[in-house]
Amino acid sequence: TITDICPQTGVTLSRYMMELERWNPELSEVESIFTSIQVAAKAISNLVRKSTLQANTGYYKGSMNIQGEEQSKMDVIANDVLKNALNWAGHFKTIASEEEDEPISSSDPQGIFPEAIIDSGKSYIAVFDPLDGSANLDSGIPVGTIFGIFRHGTECQLDRQLCLEDVLQPGRNLVAAGYCLYSSATTLVMTLGDGTHGFTLDETIGEFVLTHPSIQIPQQGSIYSFNEGNRWEWDQPIQDYIMDIQTGMGKQQNKYKARYVGSMVADVHRTLMYGGIFGYPADRTSLNGKLRLLYEAAPMAFLLEQAGGRASTGTRPIMDVLPTDVHARVPVILGSPDDVKELESYYEAVI
Ligand code: AHM
Ligand code: MG
Secondary structure, eight states, X not given: OHHHHSOSSOOBHHHHHHHHXXXXXXXXXXXXXXXXXXXXXXHHHHHHHXXXXXXXXXXXXXXXXXXXXXXXXXXXXXXXXXXXXHHHHOOEEEEEETTSSSOEEOOOTTOOSOHHHHHTTOOEEEEEEEXXXXXXXXXXXXXXXXXXXXXXXXXXGTOHHHHHHTTOOOGGGOSEEEEXXXXXXXXXXXXXXXXXXEEEEETTTTEEEEEESSOOOOSSOXXXXXXXXXXXXXXXXXXXXXXXXXHTOSTTOSOOEEOOOSOHHHHHHHHHHHOOEEEEOOBSXXXXXXXXXXXXXXXXXXXXXXXXXXXXXXXXXGGGOOOSSTTOBOOEEEESHHHHHXXXXXXXXXX
């Protein structure tokens, strides 16, 4: 398994991926994909830290993404950095991003590589949210990048339209997923379906170093993380559950603490480290919540499940939800398995 190969800390992400490939030659494309992802993550980490100094704050006037959200300068910059890095990986046919209206076919925009090389063996789909929580960035609050990698079906070799439609896969089909948190440290957490592993950027050597091998989320926590401003709009089971854990009437019989950064990557990372429950549930005005299935919910669900946690819509596993649209939203409840099961039991009681 992955952990048998690299049991100790002090291993860089590059070395880790090379060892994996040595033992699993079929992972060679995935290894090169991670090379691109980690370069992009280092570049975005630098840009985030310097955004105020380089005047990359605020929004582009009149610039909106297809979801009607204003795009901050750093949203657009981070999207370009990731897109370019993944294009050079050469294994992608299709890329879908929160900041792109439609999925796009990868290309060689600068014409550096001969077409035959560009087209050979490209059989992956990348989905990503380049700068999640960007509304927080200008006040120095942590933000992150979320990504997922799917495989293309074989039919897609013949038809470009089929390739684009191929993006609509459930989380269960993910080959890899991860996030990078830009905070007091830059931390990249990833899974290839054999555990969830965390790497911390050592800026003195410019490398991600394995600091959290085989992350295991606590079975139960005592922190809840929801935007309580929406409380009176939530589904009744969520309102009842939160009331119970606030008053010590839940299964654990102690009062939970509230923590909510408002950047999903930071809130999920804390949940992985300390346990507890994070949610962006459905409410009366947003019937599917706010978070996007393909590039926020599904990659996080994969990471959580691989760390022994649970990720649910409240009534079923997020990993089983089939996206109807590239920007489709889904209610998200994730965290320690006992906490998420307890919340699900409130939904079961009313069904
Ligand atoms: P974004 O992708 O536009 O940044 O929005 C997603 C973010 C998540 O990081 C976070 O969990 C959520 O929006 C917070 O939303 P709210 O401000 O409604 O609590
Ligand atoms: Mg986002």
